[in-house]
Amino acid sequence: MGDTCDSADGRHLCPVLAAVGVIGTEWRLAIVHRLLEGPQRFSEILKSNPRLNAKTLSATLKFLEGQGVVQRTVVSTRPFSVVYSLTEMGLGLAPAARELRAWGERWLLPRAAQANRAAAAAARRPPAIQGELPRIVIGESESHRSR
Numbered sequence: 001m002g003d004t005c006d007s008a009d010g011r012h013l014c015p016v017l018a019a020v021g022v023i024g025t026e027w028r029l030a031i032v033h034r035l036l037e038g039p040q041r042f043s044e045i046l047k048s049n050p051r052l053n054a055k056t057l058s059a060t061l062k063f064l065e066g067q068g069v070v071q072r073t074v075v076s077t078r079p080f081s082v083v084y085s086l087t088e089m090g091l092g093l094a095p096a097a098r099e100l101r102a103w104g105e106r107w108l109l110p111r112a113a114q115a116n117r118a119a120a121a122a123a124r125r126p127p128a129i130q131g132e133l134p135r136i137v138i139g140e141s142e143s144h145r146s147r
Helices: 015-023 026-035 042-047 054-066 094-124 140-145
Strands: 070-075 081-086
Touching: 015 026, 026 042, 026 054, 026 070, 026 081, 026 094, 042 054, 042 081, 054 070
Parallel strands: none
Antiparallel strands: 070 081
């Protein structure tokens, strides 16, 4: 299989870079991963991550819908509700999303846990300097020079 990413003339589309352009932000991939569990209402997706805000979620869903990854369906009940789900194209991301999760669990979670343990240990350690700092006394020879 030829690698079109190294094309000198730039006319070929690199599939890896094109895919990263569609799902390559933190929230896009997180939303796709969440929707792999099934159709979700806006509020359900919003509540799934406390760091996610409504403005970011709305913009990300619109982008993913425009790319053909997410489908927006208005449910005709009173009150009306909107449900988001993955399209066939979006469902095709399932293996990649699962592999990225497994990679993160294998390599990144242990690092984060180790960093948290180190930070907790540092917080328990007494400060290197305790009490009052030593006073600096200017000797007579230095005080005569400054005049």
